[in-house]
Amino acid sequence: xxxxxxxxxxxxIGAFCLAMVVTMVLATTYKVLFxxxxxxxxxEPSYTVEAAAPKGTSKAPLANQxxxxxxxxxxxxxxxxxxxxxxxxxxxxxxAVDAYGQPLNNxxxxxxxxxxxxANSAINTFQTYHPxxxxxxxxxxxxxxxxxxxxxxxxxxxxxxxxxSVFEGANGxxxxxTNPAFASSVNNFAYHISLVTPSxxxxxxxxxxxxxxxxxxxxxxxxxxxTIPEARITTHAAVxxxxxxxxxxxxxxxxxxxxxxxxxxxxx
Ligand SMILES: [Zn+2]
Numbered sequence: 673x674x675x676x677x678x679x680x681x682x683x684x685i686g687a688f689c690l691a692m693v694v695t696m697v698l699a700t701t702y703k704v705l706f707x708x709x710x711x712x713x714x715x716e717p718s719y720t721v722e723a724a725a726p727k728g729t730s731k732a733p734l735a736n737q738x739x740x741x742x743x744x745x746x747x748x749x750x751x752x753x754x755x756x757x758x759x760x761x762x763x764x765x766x767x768a769v770d771a772y773g774q775p776l777n778n779x780x781x782x783x784x785x786x787x788x789x790x791a792n793s794a795i796n797t798f799q800t801y802h803p804x805x806x807x808x809x810x811x812x813x814x815x816x817x818x819x820x821x822x823x824x825x826x827x828x829x830x831x832x833x834x835x836x837s838v839f840e841g842a843n844g845x846x847x848x849x850t851n852p853a854f855a856s857s858v859n860n861f862a863y864h865i866s867l868v869t870p871s872x873x874x875x876x877x878x879x880x881x882x883x884x885x886x887x888x889x890x891x892x893x894x895x896x897x898x899t900i901p902e903a904r905i906t907t908h909a910a911v912x913x914x915x916x917x918x919x920x921x922x923x924x925x926x927x928x929x930x931x932x933x934x935x936x937x938x939x940x
Pocket of ligand 1: 784785786833919
């Protein structure tokens with residue numbers, strides 16, 4: 673057993689280590705040059721973003737939604753989201769023609785409401801089977817006090833959010849008769865969003881303490897996911913023709929628009 677043998681073993685081990693280091697350097701270089709870009713996955717929209725966009729109104733491809741997150745004035749807001757689907761008795765199909773055979777091709781309209789009671793109370797109502805027409809009710813989505821967006825009715829379906837109603841827009845009065853037994857309504861082209869009412873608003877008073885900052889931010893975010901123009905965002909109170917609706921009470925338009933206008937696609 674001579675020193676020379678140990679020397680040879682040392683050379684083999686040294687060569688092996690050198691080969692490993694070279695391999696690691698090459699692998700890292702390859703990954704940096706050809707691997708996926710880092711930090712992109714976080715901005716990937718989830719399927720609920722598609723669910724939030726009324727069919728036919730979200731023409732922007734999903735990739736373009738990335739613009740929202742790179743805007744310096746609104747870098748990262750993203751509301752919590754969940755799905756609580758309504759019972760199918762509480763919503764229906766959107767009609768292509770009205771009860772008299774006339775084509776219906778209104779642009780989508782966003783109609784804002786408030787729940788009066790809690791989000792869970794509203795969801796329980798919507799998830800209950802309602803065989804009688806008069807009991808059937810729903811919104812497409814609910815925005816809870818903490819800003820969580822709850823998807824209730826798929827956007828391509830017709831939610832029963834407003835009865836007797838007309839939208840007075842730039843093109844004149846818009847409404848649709850889809851069932852001759854009922855007054856005309858905006859439901860056929862509406863996307864109904866309801867804000868959860870504060871606890872001091874669980875009554876018939878004309879005002880309450882209003883909505884949270886998170887609710888305004890989430891509403892602006894939700895609207896920015898669609899191409900519904902600002903001029904077609906309205907309230908139940910504004911479209912109601914029954915004289916019985918005043919919701920959403922105490923809605924702060926300037927505060928909402930301040931958040932909406934932070935999105936590049938919605939700049940004032
Ligand atoms: Zn309402």
